[in-house]
Amino acid sequence: MTGTEAPRPAIVVEHLSKRYGRMLALDDVSLSVGANDMFALLGPNGAGKTTLIHILCTILAPDGGSASVAGFDVKKQAVKARRNIGVVFQEPSLDDRLTAYENLNFHGLVYQVGGAERKQRITEMLELVELSDWRDKLVRTFSSGMKRRLEIARALLHNPRILFLDEPTVGLDAQSRERIWAYLDQLRRQRELCIVVTTHYIEEVENCDRVCIIDHGKILADGTPDALKAAHGSELVRVTPRDKAAAEAIRERYPDAKDGHGGTLVLAVDDVNFIDGFLASFGTRVSQVSLDRPSLESVFLSLTGRELRDKGADEQDRMRAAGRRAGRR
Template identity: 50%
Template sequence: MGTESANGIEITNLSHAFAGRTVLSNIDMSVPDGSSVALLGPNGAGKTTLMNILCALLTPDSGRVMLGEMDLARQPDAVRRKIGAVFQDPSLDTRLSAWENLDFHGLIYGLSRRERKRRAAEVLELVELDAWRDEIVRTFSGGMKRRLEIARALMHQPSILFLDEPTTGLDPQSRARIWSYLEGLRASDNLTQVITTHYVEEVEDHDYIYIIDQGRLIASGTPHELKSRHGTSMIRCLPRDATTEEELMAAYPEAMPLADGRIGITLGAGDMLDAFLGRFGARLRQIQIDEPSLATVFLALTGREIDQRTPGAPKKAAGVQ
């Protein structure tokens, strides 16, 4: 994928450790201009560290990051003008109004008064918060705050937008809105987007996916490539009793115990399913067959499940009026 584009990102052999513990190890990544790339991995995989490095908040131990023609280590200020970021934790001033937050952001990016006015109005409209421009941010719902953060990150018209878990903790409507804004921006502004997430359902629409686990890239490709390369159907079953479980584990050495107490077995070719059902079919409490998805890709690659919290579970009052 080595694109020599103006606003793409090239990461070469990036490594970083905190207090002797390796957080990122030999990461090579490429994000073409105007594309949308997802970093998929469980919590603690090193995604946020990678984001911090890309935003020039953290200097990596080794490796190189190029944004277009610019080397992040040599020209951090030039790079900063080109990037916008939405962090996992909210970072708005909740005691200021929406407009004031945007105006502040415009000021620290050196925009003139006229530019600030114009941009603030544009981005507020984009995230459908123009009616709330003078409201104090404290009164906003979680979804509104996140939308305002996206608006803020766009104030200075970055060509690359980093979003670290942009939809975590939001209700389904807010999540859908956010994805639609981002899709629109890709189409209209050719905005390059790098998104981290641990929700597998959310990465299907991205151009390219990097799967990261324990600080290493373990696979990459388009969603389709990943599924056809690593995706397998999987039997998930719950044995009736301990003897069955032992027997099952002995018969299928590659079987793995899953977080929910069930057992996952990769479904092989041929008459494997017949053989399995013939032998164990009557001794199972539950059985389910998963079609290839990015979740099974992750499971197949790591032997572990990616964080499977229901993404739609609302944490706070969903407040999109």
């Protein structure tokens, strides 16, 4: 490659489609991701994020179109593609009967990492995720956040060019989520690595290089966070009606009002006098009013007509986490 040539994208997807029976999970999806990008797939549960990741990781075969990772076709050159990717799945995949070291060592053996290099890489990865002191402890004694960090270390052990993280912070507390993202930022500073993350936590992707919004298997928008806000964002007023009658009256006056979290209504600000006019009419009939500046949340609402987080998503996350803990007892 000469100095004038652009680097080859880490991921290229062209007209990808995938069905589960009658349900179209991916609908003519095309995108490319740069070699050193932090790329986020943003969408609610069931949007098609995990299906796309599974195809790129060679777990699923597409029904139509093509995809390549690190220059290798995911169908025709699946083995070579797998050697260039690391994956952290949404569901835990560690063997909790083994120690941290044994989990990493087994992964290195599977990827045929040589003995001396494997030991060095294990030491480096445990240090990266601050688990060196837990090297010889059984994984079943780890917290959920520690297990996620170990999974990231394992995914990086064979020195992949692309790291896929499918909902890596689901079920984790806020502090653990923040630490996971700190490790990812550190990785970006240390090495050239393409990171692709799926999430429905919208605040987690503000610092990504690019954000791709996907819903119902279709890409709705793709760009930098700032570009998406400029093109699709808007100021929103979030109000909490005091009762059902107030909510119905607000909907009648503002038919474009959207359902928000916790019984709120979300209204788009269409002129500078909007809030004054709203408060004059409904100030005594709402218990709370807040103004949201243009954000990725407002971008998603503008493109899909609904907020990103499903009303029961947080509770579903907690139930899934509790179920996993119960299953291990």
